[in-house]
Amino acid sequence: MQGPLIDTLARQGVSRRTFLKYCATLASMMALPPAAGLAMAEAMAAARRPSVIWLPFQECTGCTESFTRSHSPTLEGMIFDMISLDYQETLMAAAGHQAEEARHTAMRDNAGKYLLVIDGSIPLDQGGAYSCIGGRSNLDILKEAAEGAAAIIAMGTCAAYGGIPKANPNPTGAVSVSDIVKDKPIVNIPGCPPIPVVMTGVLAHYLTFGSLPELDDKGRPKAFFGETIHDRCYRRPFYDQGKFAKTFDDEGARRGWCLFELGCKGPVTYNACATVKWNGGTSWPVESGHGCLGCSEPDFWDAGGFYKALSLPADPLKFAAAAAVVGTGAGVAIGFANRSKKGGAKSAHETTTLDDLEK
């Protein structure tokens, strides 16, 4: 643990204005009022860095990649200056018994105060034998590490909801962190992979306000997951005008019309891709012409085919009128209508056929 963050940053040649600029962007992404950027910068600059233990379970390391390969190394990398990362298998130099020792030391020295980051789901079948670290099952390690944690951050859809390992028929009996840990505050940051800045935002909130950000009913920070992809999509005006691309190369597609009929899951997917974008703000799936897959929603893999259009409510005329009047409200309504569809599709385990893809 070194001194305040701003000193650490200054040593690395990060100026206060650079930090302020970053906080302004961060605050805007968190939908905080403009003044919050300044308050956040002041508080974080003076904050001491919390100990973080990061455990990888049944995962593909895509979540870690998402972070470490983000395009502004000095800024997104700031996350590693904001925290004291005491255990992260992919990044740490130590291995074997030394690594295990580092984790135990951090857990002992910061008991009750450390943040626990989990990526990957936890397999329960065969006594958890599907994924072990140092001869111990993920379940065992999670329970031990959760005990002394101040809070848990479930990074990625696997840790948050079981993700792809949990996809039908779930061969390893994978479950999410919140299926196991019931007595600690858990923040879910789903996405496959998750958006790096959401993690930074959660940490910034924790350092600035000393608490976790407000969460929605699925445990996600409302600031980033408060609205659907559809509500913030730049193609939304075309949806409201009833202009849809019918295939991936028709005139509508070239004009950038709405991808709803090509299977876009934007209306039922809560995430910040439409505003934060990917690859250093270059683009995001819908901007590059493909519909949203819904990767930040539970069981997205089993939701019935990526190229199948979400069904419209029973009375399209009534719906169109409602959409014209209330805009976002209609998005919410269709969101609810489709959640039940997702559940239905999941239980039926629909297989995507070539016909679906060519539809």
Added chain:
Amino acid sequence: MKLDVIPIHVADQPPGEPGLSGNAPPLLREVAEQVRRLLESGEPSAIDLSALPLTPADLDWLQEKLGAGEIAVTLQASGESTLNETACPGVWWVTHRNEQGVVTSQFIEVAFVPELVKAHPADVAIGLETLELLISDL
């Protein structure tokens, strides 16, 4: 690398209206309201343009309407930021870019001077130390 380096162009660009969504005009009223508030209470405010459903054409339209003022500030801090006063004094068009030149966030800021332009007292104190060091060497 910037995106325009990649040689992509749209074949058969469809003719007609270049993508105005109609979402930009109401923003002018909001800016006016914020300017009123600045005059009455001195409270600065901002509109986050990257968080609104605006097409590139909408942004161009807004920028054209607001025009260019007398002051243009360039900030070199992890990529270039520009804080440009518009033709309406007190209304600033603020664009933050990363090292690759990609826009990371964009605001219309309503303030007498944007916060980012002001020097922080702690930094001024460091500057003073430097000055004193210079003087002691004379």
